[in-house]
Amino acid sequence: MALLVIAPDLEMTPFVEQLHTLDPELEIRIWPEFGNADDIEFALTWYHPPGELKKFINLKCIASFGAGVDHILRDPNLPPGVLLTRVVESSMPQFMSEYVILAVLNYCRQFDIYKEDKINKQWQPRIPLLARDIRIGIMGLGQLGADAATKLIQLGFEVIGWSRTPKTISGVLSFAGDDALANFLSQANILICLLPLTSATKGILNRNTFEKLPAGAYLINVARGEHLIEKDLLDALKSGYLSGACLDVFNVEPLPEDHPFWNHPNIMITPHISSLTDPKAVMPQILENYHRMKSGKPLLHVVDVERGY
Amino acid sequence: MALLVIAPDLEMTPFVEQLHTLDPELEIRIWPEFGNADDIEFALTWYHPPGELKKFINLKCIASFGAGVDHILRDPNLPPGVLLTRVVESSMPQFMSEYVILAVLNYCRQFDIYKEDKINKQWQPRIPLLARDIRIGIMGLGQLGADAATKLIQLGFEVIGWSRTPKTISGVLSFAGDDALANFLSQANILICLLPLTSATKGILNRNTFEKLPAGAYLINVARGEHLIEKDLLDALKSGYLSGACLDVFNVEPLPEDHPFWNHPNIMITPHISSLTDPKAVMPQILENYHRMKSGKPLLHVVDVERGY
Numbered sequence: 265m266a267l268l269v270i271a272p273d274l275e276m277t278p279f280v281e282q283l284h285t286l287d288p289e290l291e292i293r294i295w296p297e298f299g300n301a302d303d304i305e306f307a308l309t310w311y312h313p314p315g316e317l318k319k320f321i322n323l324k325c326i327a328s329f330g331a332g333v334d335h336i337l338r339d340p341n342l343p344p345g346v347l348l349t350r351v352v353e354s355s356m357p358q359f360m361s362e363y364v365i366l367a368v369l370n371y372c373r374q375f376d377i378y379k380e381d382k383i384n385k386q387w388q389p390r391i392p393l394l395a396r397d398i399r400i401g402i403m404g405l406g407q408l409g410a411d412a413a414t415k416l417i418q419l420g421f422e423v424i425g426w427s428r429t430p431k432t433i434s435g436v437l438s439f440a441g442d443d444a445l446a447n448f449l450s451q452a453n454i455l456i457c458l459l460p461l462t463s464a465t466k467g468i469l470n471r472n473t474f475e476k477l478p479a480g481a482y483l484i485n486v487a488r489g490e491h492l493i494e495k496d497l498l499d500a501l502k503s504g505y506l507s508g509a510c511l512d513v514f515n516v517e518p519l520p521e522d523h524p525f526w527n528h529p530n531i532m533i534t535p536h537i538s539s540l541t542d543p544k545a546v547m548p549q550i551l552e553n554y555h556r557m558k559s560g561k562p563l564l565h566v567v568d569v570e571r572g573y
Numbered sequence: 574m575a576l577l578v579i580a581p582d583l584e585m586t587p588f589v590e591q592l593h594t595l596d597p598e599l600e601i602r603i604w605p606e607f608g609n610a611d612d613i614e615f616a617l618t619w620y621h622p623p624g625e626l627k628k629f630i631n632l633k634c635i636a637s638f639g640a641g642v643d644h645i646l647r648d649p650n651l652p653p654g655v656l657l658t659r660v661v662e663s664s665m666p667q668f669m670s671e672y673v674i675l676a677v678l679n680y681c682r683q684f685d686i687y688k689e690d691k692i693n694k695q696w697q698p699r700i701p702l703l704a705r706d707i708r709i710g711i712m713g714l715g716q717l718g719a720d721a722a723t724k725l726i727q728l729g730f731e732v733i734g735w736s737r738t739p740k741t742i743s744g745v746l747s748f749a750g751d752d753a754l755a756n757f758l759s760q761a762n763i764l765i766c767l768l769p770l771t772s773a774t775k776g777i778l779n780r781n782t783f784e785k786l787p788a789g790a791y792l793i794n795v796a797r798g799e800h801l802i803e804k805d806l807l808d809a810l811k812s813g814y815l816s817g818a819c820l821d822v823f824n825v826e827p828l829p830e831d832h833p834f835w836n837h838p839n840i841m842i843t844p845h846i847s848s849l850t851d852p853k854a855v856m857p858q859i860l861e862n863y864h865r866m867k868s869g870k871p872l873l874h875v876v877d878v879e880r881g882y
Contacts, residue, residue, distance in 0.1 A: 358704065358729045365728070366678035373675055378843045379688065385835045387827035389844045395667065418727050419674070420667045518696035526694045534687045535698045 266303040267554055268320070270295035271310035271329060279329075282547040290551070306554050314339040317346075325349060325557050327550055330541055331356055331408065333567050334461035334488060348567040349553055353545040357411035360486060363538035364412045364456055365419065367484045367510040368400065371454065376532070395420040401452025403468070404459035404487065405431040405438065406573070408539075412458065424451055428464075428571075449476035454484065461488040462572030469493065474500035480507040486538040489514040494525070501530055512538040575612040576863055577629065579604035580619035580638060588638075591856040599860070615863050623648040626655075634658060634866050636859055639850055640665060640717065642876050643770035643797060657876040658862055662854040666720035669795060672847035673721045673765055674728065676793045676819040677709065680763065685841070704729040710761025712777070713768035713796065714740040714747065715882070717848070721767065733760055737773075758785035763793065770797040771881030778802065783809035789816040795847040798823040803834070810839055821847040 267283070267290060269276055280292060293299055295316070304320040310329040317323060318341050326336055328350040336348060370376065372393040381388055400416055402409045405427040413423045417435045425431060426448040430440040439448035449455070455477060459465045469485060469492040483506055485492055494515055500506040508530035514523075517536055525531050553563045567573060576592075576599060578585055589601060602608055604625070613629040619638040626632060627650050635645055637659045645657060679685065681702040690697055709725055711718045714736040722732045726744045734740060735757040739749040748757035758764070764786060768774045778794060778801040792815055794801055803824055809815040817839035823832075826845055834840050862872045876882060 355705075362678055362682060362704065362728065365674065366682050366684060369671055369675035370679065370684060373671060373846075375675060375679060375684075375841075375843075376688070378846075379685070379841070381844070382835060382842045385830050387844045389846050392846065392849070395671065396664075415728060419671065419724060521694050526691060532684075532688070533691045534684075535690075535696045537682075537687075537698050537701065540701070 265305045265322070265558070266291040266293050266299070268293045268295060268298055268304045268307045270307055270312045270316065272313065274310050274329070279543045279547060282543045283551065286547060286551050290554070306557055308550055309336060311335045312339070315341040317341075318343050325553065325563060327351075327553060328567075329546070331539070332460060332488065333573065334490075337569070337572060347563055348569060349563055349565050350567055350573070351541065351546050351549060352407060352565045353542070353549065355542045355545050356539055357408050359542075360408045360458075360539045361412045361415045363486060363512065363534075364458075364484060365415060367486075367532070368416065368421070368454060368456075370532070371482050371508065371510070372398065396422075398422070398453045399424060399451050400454045400456065401426065401448055402436075402456045402458060403427075404457065405433060405436070406458070406460070409456075409458040412456065424448060445473075446476050449473060450478065452481060453478055454482045456484045457487045457491050459487050459491060460573035461490055464572075466490050467493050469497070471496040471499060474505045477505060479504060481505070482507055483509040483511075485509070486512045489517065497531075498524060498528070501528065508532075510534075512536055574614045574631070574867070575600040575602050575608070577602045577604060577607055577613045577616045579616055579621040579625065581622065583619050583638070588852045588856060591852045592860065595856060595860050599863070615866055617859055618645060620644045621648070624650040626650075627652050634862065634872060636660075636862060637876075638855070640848070641769060641797065642882065643799075646878070646881060656872055657878060658872055658874050659876055659882070660850065660855050660858060661716060661874050662851070662858060664851045664854050665848055666717050668851075669717045669767075669848045670721045670724045672795060672821065672843075673767075673793060674724060676795075676841070677725065677730070677763060677765075679841070680791050680817065680819070681707065705731075707731070707762045708733060708760050709763045709765065710735065710757055711745075711765045711767060712736075713766065714742060714745070715767070715769070718765075718767040721765065733757060754782075755785050758782060759787065761790060762787055763791045765793045766796045766800050768796050768800060769882035770799055773881075775799050776802050778806070780805040780808060783814045786814060788813060790814070791816055792818040792820075794818070795821045798826065806840075807833060807837070810837065817841075819843075821845055 283290060283292060301319045302322055305322050306325045308327045323343055323346050325347045328336055331350055333348050333350050374390055399422045402413050402425045405425045410433050413425055413433050413436045416423050424437045426439045431438050457469055510532040512534045513536055556563050592599060592601060610628045611631055614631050615634050617636045632652055632655050634656045637645055640659055642657050642659050683699055708731045711722050711734045714734045719742050722734055722742050722745045725732050733746045735748045740747050766778055819841040821843045822845055865872050
């Protein structure tokens with residue numbers, strides 16, 4: 265049996281080297297050179313070509329290379345009955361929370377404006393947004409959302425959260441389910457999306473959502489581009505429902521050169537770098553699951569396919 | 574008796590209104606309209622004109638409007654035997670730590686570079702600086718330095734500190750005194766200056782200091798402009814001892830239009846906004862000391878003039 269790595273858009277060499285170092289006996293196949301398809305019982309994937317995994321009739325586990333599995337579930341021709349796993353590791357929330365805090369403080373303390381002032385050699389102190397006057401709303405209170413919430417509270421911000429089911433995080437007022445969404449949104453001066461991408465959350469950042477926020481709210485999307493209806497964001501910025509946005513993910517990546525976001529003065533753009541997969545932390549987890557599968561033990565971080573995470 | 578407000582460069586109206594609201598009986602004089610100089614027993618000051626305070630022969634207390642008293646002590650003609658006080662309040666460290674964290678994350682997560690990429694419509698993920706690979710050195714472990722250190726540790730950074738006398742802050746390796754400075758500097762990838770300005774710390778951010786840092790270190794100065802020898806910073810950036818700097822304070826403020834910092838690509842400039850004096854929090858403290866003085870009680874936050882803070 266063998267482990268297949270199928271991640272066409274990623275430079276996988278450091279990750280494959282890490283697997284080799286951890287287990288020199290492991291037989292690794294790198295797509296598209298997979299040899300005899302019947303050998304493959306475990307696939308490590310990131311945006312595999314849809315339909316491709318059906319070739320492997322002995323496949324028992326599809327392991328996502330990241331925290332999300334939407335890139336696996338978008339394939340309508342997944343082999344049936346195969347377990348899906350995802351990565352859960354501590355450097356991921358650390359890294360994501362850094363980005364979220366940077367985006368929040370960059371907005372409140374107006375570093376973008378001071379950078380423009382610098383270009384104009386202008387010395388102009390401005391009234392900042394005070395943490396005590398701001399409520400941050402986090403959509404999605406999983407491992408990433410909970411870590412960001414806790415750290416923002418430590419910095420003096422008030423944080424509320426919204427998720428599918430009620431969550432208990434110290435200091436966070438938690439809203440759950442569709443019925444509570446409007447109430448949650450009406451109180452969030454900064455809205456942060458950290459939701460998993462599922463059929464229920466796709467397009468959730470839309471006109472309807474933006475209109476429920478306090479006037480002039482700020483949006484931070486670090487989840488998936490498909491959470492956002494991009495045209496609705498442009499309209500909300502134009503009409504003043506939103507004052508600005510910091511976006512790390514987009515419907516199409518890389519963001520096309522002719523996309524209107526590039527020129528918008530109130531949109532900060534980063535190229536999908538908010539979170540980071542750290543091979544030192546991820547590969548031991550992948551390997552652990554591979555050996556658990558071989559010896560028939562229960563796998564770690566198995567995804568509920570109905571829920572989508 | 575009366576309280577004199579002497580702060581020529583500040584818009585004091587909101588602060589005076591706050592004092593009036595808190596104590597409608599209080600007699601407030603606003604320099605230069607101070608009436609009979611003999612009435613003045615208490616002066617609330619921010620960069621008063623040197624020599625001016627000698628006019629008030631009944632003066633008992635000079636209260637700084639902020640955390641520092643260097644702007645008082647620079648006057649060689651202070652009336653002798655008058656107590657100096659400073660402001661100590663919780664919103665100040667909160668606000669300062671926000672700035673420090675923003676400056677640190679802005680550097681590590683390369684938002685300046687991504688902003689340039691945005692102008693060029695360039696999608697280019699870059700390798701960030703990881704918190705685990707960075708050691709932050711804080712000079713000055715008073716109320717502000719201790720708060721910043723604690724919050725940076727919560728975000729996953731390693732923090733070391735340097736101060737005149739040894740300090741105990743959970744998680745912070747503390748260095749104290751001149752003999753320990755070189756050892757401290759040799760370990761700090763990001764150097765943050767939060768020292769009080771005294772004769773011992775003036776010009777402490779100089780060539781000698783920069784050369785002891787690890788190559789390519791980053792400087793954040795949020796204390797006083799006079800801590801920094803500005804020419805030495807430009808030389809250190811040129812030679813690579815430093816990779817960049819975020820500066821909120823300068824030798825001359827506002828920073829003159831022809832100053833070379835404005836055009837330097839690796840210097841971030843903000844107009845002395847890192848900390849904030851919040852009238853809601855400060856004025857009750859000033860008033861408390863005024864009434865303590867009137868009734869002969871010991872004052873709060875009295876400065877040791879020899880030490881300078």
